[in-house]
Amino acid sequence: MNExxxxxxxxxxxxxxxxxxxxxDAAGFENxxxxxxxxxxxxxxxSNWAVVRQEPLxxxxxxxxxxxxxxxxxxxxxxxxxxxxxxxxxxxxxxxQDERNRQTQVTEQSTSTTDAPPPxxxxxxxxxxxxxxxxxxxxxxxxxxxxxxxxGTARVEVSGAWSGTWExxxxxxxxxxxxxxSFRGWEYVAGPxxxxxxxxxxxxxxxxxxxxDEGRLRFDPDVSVAFRDADSQNAVWEANxxxxxxxxxxxxxxxxxxxxxxxxxxxxxxxxVAHSWSFSADYNRVGWVVITGTLTCAGALxxxxx
Numbered sequence: 168m169n170e171x172x173x174x175x176x177x178x179x180x181x182x183x184x185x186x187x188x189x190x191x192d193a194a195g196f197e198n199x200x201x202x203x204x205x206x207x208x209x210x211x212x213x214s215n216w217a218v219v220r221q222e223p224l225x226x227x228x229x230x231x232x233x234x235x236x237x238x239x240x241x242x243x244x245x246x247x248x249x250x251x252x253x254x255x256x257x258x259x260x261x262x263x264q265d266e267r268n269r270q271t272q273v274t275e276q277s278t279s280t281t282d283a284p285p286p287x288x289x290x291x292x293x294x295x296x297x298x299x300x301x302x303x304x305x306x307x308x309x310x311x312x313x314x315x316x317x318x319g320t321a322r323v324e325v326s327g328a329w330s331g332t333w334e335x336x337x338x339x340x341x342x343x344x345x346x347x348x349s350f351r352g353w354e355y356v357a358g359p360x361x362x363x364x365x366x367x368x369x370x371x372x373x374x375x376x377x378x379x380d381e382g383r384l385r386f387d388p389d390v391s392v393a394f395r396d397a398d399s400q401n402a403v404w405e406a407n408x409x410x411x412x413x414x415x416x417x418x419x420x421x422x423x424x425x426x427x428x429x430x431x432x433x434x435x436x437x438x439x440v441a442h443s444w445s446f447s448a449d450y451n452r453v454g455w456v457v458i459t460g461t462l463t464c465a466g467a468l469x470x471x472x473x
Contacts, residue, residue: 176235178225181255184239185213195231204238204250211440212407214389217242217257219250243364243405243444264365267339267356290323290359290366291397292331292404294452316432321357321462323367323392328454329404329441331394335359335366340431340464344471351471352386353426355433355462361393362403362444368392369433369462371424373471388424390437392458393444399452403444406456408437429467435460 177194179187184201191199201210210216220238223229240247242257251258316322324332337358345351352373356365371386389409395401408421422437437458443449 173228173230175226176221176223176229178221179218179237180221180225181252181257182218183214183257184210184216184218184237186256187218187237188213191235196229196233196235198232198234200234200236202236202238204240205244205246210239211442212409214409215241215407217247217251217255219247241444243362264356267341290331290333290361290394291401292325292329292394294329294396294398295327316461316463318431318463319465321355321367321460323357323458323460325392325394325406325456325458327441327456328452329394329396329456333366333394338462338464340462340468342430342468342471353430353468353471355464357462361395364393364405366393367460367462369424369435371426386424388422388435390422390424390435390439390458396452399449402449404441404452405444406437406439406441406458408439408458431464431467433462435462 174195176196177190179190182190188199191197201216203209204219216239218237219240222236222238223233229235240250242261248258248261319338320334320336321338322332322334335357339356340353341356342353343351350370350372353371355367355369355371357367358365360366368389368391370389372389373386387409389407391405391407393403393405396404410422421439422435424436425434426432435458439456439458440453441456442453
């Protein structure tokens, strides 16, 4: 009897790395190797990386026991857009971010006056040589209380290896329903821009819970900040914390978010490793940071339905 033809390898090029892993798992390919396509970095948080090439090539037959090699890069890496296919949801996210930045610039220009001070390049933080906890990962800080703020503002504080505080009036809040974006949920973005990216980006990916609360709409939070190191020639650094509000997670969550009933105000707390966007930065400065703050939109955000 002839053995059946091995199944084709799914096409995961252009997906976030965590989505690529899920797609391969669902197709029965449980062995994969992640490699940095542009250097020697090690992917720390899968959702921060995108697949730009894979071996075997998409739709090639391969035994499910064989390893699938995924070459990855970060969405903010220079030249990544040329490496992503046109159908890539990550490329769509980047183009959406470009459009939001253009809209924000138009809004800021229309509301500015000749007497208004120029927008800061920041936020700029300073590095300290202390460590939060040499015994291991710091505990997740408590979610800050919801503090009423002026509409359209965001206040962020980072402490630990880097420390500093900034407040922004450049805030863009959006809700994405099915088919509108590569994810369904809410996104809160605040400037000023740092290295071409927003200084604060909070994504609440909505999904339905399993188990006793099946059908209850919940969200997985993802909190990212970007800032310049005033002690390291203004090198750009980023920190990202993510987690789930579902109990019983195997991995401890690194972020917690509390949202007001109308979804216009978000309080957040996160623990993350700050690392450089540049290969030339001083990697000895990598360290744990704690991110806390509150962001308020100009108005309520709608529910995200099916």
